[in-house]
Amino acid sequence: xxxxxxxxLELPKFDAPVRLLIVVAPYYKDIADNLVAGARQxxxxxxxxxxxxxxxxxxxxxxxxxxxxxxxxxxxxxxxxCVIRGETTHYDTVCxxxxxxxxxxxxxxxxxxxxxxxxxxYEQAAVRAxxxxxxxxxxxxxxxxxxxxxxRKWGKPSGEFGFQPGTIRVADAGPDGQKA
Numbered sequence: 001x002x003x004x005x006x007x008x009l010e011l012p013k014f015d016a017p018v019r020l021l022i023v024v025a026p027y028y029k030d031i032a033d034n035l036v037a038g039a040r041q042x043x044x045x046x047x048x049x050x051x052x053x054x055x056x057x058x059x060x061x062x063x064x065x066x067x068x069x070x071x072x073x074x075x076x077x078x079x080x081x082c083v084i085r086g087e088t089t090h091y092d093t094v095c096x097x098x099x100x101x102x103x104x105x106x107x108x109x110x111x112x113x114x115x116x117x118x119x120x121x122y123e124q125a126a127v128r129a130x131x132x133x134x135x136x137x138x139x140x141x142x143x144x145x146x147x148x149x150x151x152r153k154w155g156k157p158s159g160e161f162g163f164q165p166g167t168i169r170v171a172d173a174g175p176d177g178q179k180a
Contacts, residue, residue: 011046011142012149017049020144021074023064025057025081027102028122035080035115038137043078046145058083058094059118060103066070069110075151076111076144080137082125083118093120111147113139 020037026032036052043050055064058081065077081104085091095118098160106112119125128134
């Protein structure tokens with residue numbers, strides 16, 4: 001459909017600062033650099049801060065996010081990289097497995113914007129990565145920011161209510177305080 005426009009949501013506003021980790025696979029370095037530039041610009045537009053880590057390839061992006069989710073205090077993640085179709089089925093494996101792993105991390109609570117490009121040609125990647133054109137890096141950062149905003153809006157306060165694994169109610173305890 002020629003001339004069709006794409007609606008983009010307004011960036012969310014935050015009462016408290018946001019901190020994101022940009023995880024990038026710089027296999028095609030110039031493409032990756034443009035993706036990162038767009039992501040940084042979008043994060044900074046909401047007053048957020050970012051850190052960045054490079055990984056060897058798109059398959060390692062979700063693993064790095066999983067490690068960071070377990071061991072750090074980032075509010076969200078921006079997954080960046082580029083996979084260009086080649087002559088083998090490796091393209092399908094990398095695209096499907098990295099996307100599936102990122103989706104599973106998201107379904108388990110990580111706020112991730114997926115900006116791993118999956119394209120047929122280098123030229124397609126260049127247009128999508130360019131911050132002054134399709135700006136897919138900025139779009140991935142915006143997606144992560146929107147998820148962080150939802151997480152903060154709907155987040156449950158931590159406290160001593162609800163089911164607490166490993167707790168013993170007084171009524172269940174014997175005379176020595178142990179479970180009866």
